[in-house]
Amino acid sequence: MQQDSAQNGTPIVFFGTQTFACHILQGLLQSPFFHVSLVITQPDKPVGRKKVLTPSPVKTLAQSFEIPTETPNSLKNYQIPPGSPALAVVAQYGKIIPESILNSFSMGVINVHTSLLPKYRGASPIQSAIVNGDTQTGVTIMLMDVGMDTGPILSYETLRILPDDTYPEVDQKLANIGSELLLQTLPKVLDGTITPQKQNDSEATACKMLSREDGKIHWDTMKANHIYNLYRGLTPWPGVWTTLDGLRLKLHKITPSEKGIPAGVLLFEDGKIYVGAMEGSIEILDLQLEGKPSMNAQTFINGFQKYNHAHLI
C-alpha cells in the first residue's frame, strides 16, 4: 500500500508469528525510516476439527502489504537469501533461531520480548506474569544471542498489570508500548548511541510453553485468588477448566467471590453459580460443558438444575 514511501528506509528482515508480532510489524511498516524487505514466519498450520490450513497472522499481514514471506519448517538448515538486509527484528517468532542465522545479520538481530528481562525468559512471559499475580511487567528490547532470551538489553519500559487485566489486554498494551519503544530504540542502535547492558543472570527466571493441562483447576489445593490469576493469564488459551460428572467443563469467565463453600462444590443461588476453592470461592459467569455450547450462568442453571451441589474434580 504505502510501501513506496518506505522504500528508502533502513532495510529489515522481520521474524514473527502471533498478533503481538503483527503490531510490531505494523509499527515498522508505518515508519518512514525502515523498510521491511522480507518476513519470516511459521508455516501454515491445520486449525480446528476440519484441519484447515491457516496462515499465521503475521503472514496474512505481510501479504496484504505485498511483502515477500518465507515459512521454513526449521531454521536449522535455512539460509537467509543472499542480498538480504544486515538487520533483523524478532517478535514472538516461536522457534529457536540458530547461531548461523544470527550471524547472517552483520548489524545484529533485535528481539522484542514481553517481560522485564532477565525475568520470564522463554515462551509465555505475559501469561506467567499474570498467573503469578505480578502487578508489573514490561517490554524489553535486546540484542539476540544463542541463548533463550539471554542477550544484552538495549531498552525497556514497564507496564502496570491491573487486578482484573487478562492476557489479551496486557498483550495489547505491551504491543503498543513495544512498537513505540522499538522505533525509538532502533535508530540509536544504528548510530551506536546505545550501550547494550548485560543481563544479570542471577536474577533470571524462565517460563515454559503453555499446555492445556496448565489450565486445569485443582479446587482443593488452589486458593481463589490463584485460580483467578490463572484464569486471567490463560485466557483465551488454554483457558481454565475442570470436570463435572466426567465431562470437561470450561470456565470462560469467572470472578473471585466471598461465598463460603466447601472446596470443589458447585452452588446455584439467585441465578449465580459459585464454586468453593481451598481458600475463598469463585463465581462462574460464563461456562461451557463438553458437547454443549457456551452459555452464561443463568442459562446453565435453567437447564442443569441437577448439578446444583455437584462436586467438581
Next chain:
RNA sequence: CGCGGGAUAGAGCAAUUGGCAGCUCGUCGGGCCCAUAACCCGAAGGUUCCCGGUUCGAGUCCGGGUCCCGCAA
C-alpha cells in the same frame, strides 16, 4: 473416513419397555406493592434438524444426509 457428545417452544434442558411431548427461564396478559429485574394467577408459543424405512402407533428403533460442540492435531 482420527476419537467422542449433541440437535425437542425464543434460550437451556427432560420425556420409563415405542403409547396424550414436559420443566426452568424468557415473552405476552392480569394481580399484589410506595416500588421492582421480587412475589401470585393466567396465556401464547412445536413439521421433536432433513430424507427414507420398520410399526396400529416413532422424539424414541434402522439406514442415509446436514449442522454444532469437547478432545486430538
